[in-house]
Amino acid sequence: MTILWVGGPAAAGKSTLSRLFARKHGYIWYSVDAHASAHEARAAAAGLYVPGTDPGTFDRAPMILEDIRAYPADAPVIVEGAFVTPTMAGTARNALWLMPSKPEQAARLDVRNPGINHEGFIWGRQLIHDQLSDTQAPVLEVDNQSIPQTLAAVEQHFAPYLTTNPDTPTRQSYLRLSNTQLATQATTLTTFDCECGTPTCAALIEAPANGLPPTRPLLAPAHT
Known part of the structure; x- marks a missing residue:
């Protein structure tokens, strides 16, 4: 199974780019955020999480990997989310982190949700920045890039994995x-x-x- 990993903070463009990439190249798009409720329910059932508390108190990595392994064995998957870390994904060519600068992230967040306090998202960017420090993790700076420009850069990075062309069904x-x-x-x-x-x-x-x-x-x- 081919697995591509896309990490980065809020407003980096992870979901938009991964979704477009998956459709264009015939991958399954796995959004970590879209599995949040299911993961919380599974963690609560296992006694790892108390509903209504901070979901960051349990490790989602085992559940993410379990979800992916449930897909067809020959299916290519692109996994994206802020929970994608170098520890989970590794730092080889099949992983990529999209990183806006702090001003760029703040500007994008203001466009997405005007008038909202984005302090938590800004803190999340710093956390991801710290996770990537002192690693060989590949990073794509996305400041001042349009969606097509970022998609082209993502495709260039993942070019070695674009050798298949699934049929329509x-x-x-x-x-x-x-x-x-x-x-x-x-x-x-x-x-x-x-x-x-x-x-x-x-x-x-x-x-x-x-x-x-x-x-x-x-x-x-x-x-x-």
Whole structure:
């Protein structure tokens, strides 16, 4: 199984870039954030976590790895989230950390959620910065980059792993796995990927959490 790891702080672009990368190159997109509720429930059942307290009190790495191993053995996966650390992912070519500067992160957070105190996210950036210090972890500085520019840089970094080109049914099955993770985490509306399986498709569909058709792909209008 090919596993690519994308780490970085809030507003680094991890989810957007990993989601686009997965659709274009036929990977399963695994969002650590989309599994937060499931991981908390599993940790609580194991006596490792008290619901309502800081979820940072238990180690999510074993559960993340367990989730990934449950995918088809030959499926390529791109894993992204702030919980991706050098200890979990290693520091080889199949890992990459997207890092904005503090001013860049603050500006992006203000665009995302105006008027909100972002102190916790700023602290998270410093924590990740410290985790990467004194390691050989590959880092991509994302200041002043557009989404296409960052995607191109991510593709260049992961180029050795882009040797496969899954057929449409396989791509659709991977998209369904990624969408299912979103449906499991969501409580109301969520934004799903179109499941047409076309590598150039970037269409998103807003639908209820239970809105995935059980026997056919979820398609954007006019997509087949």
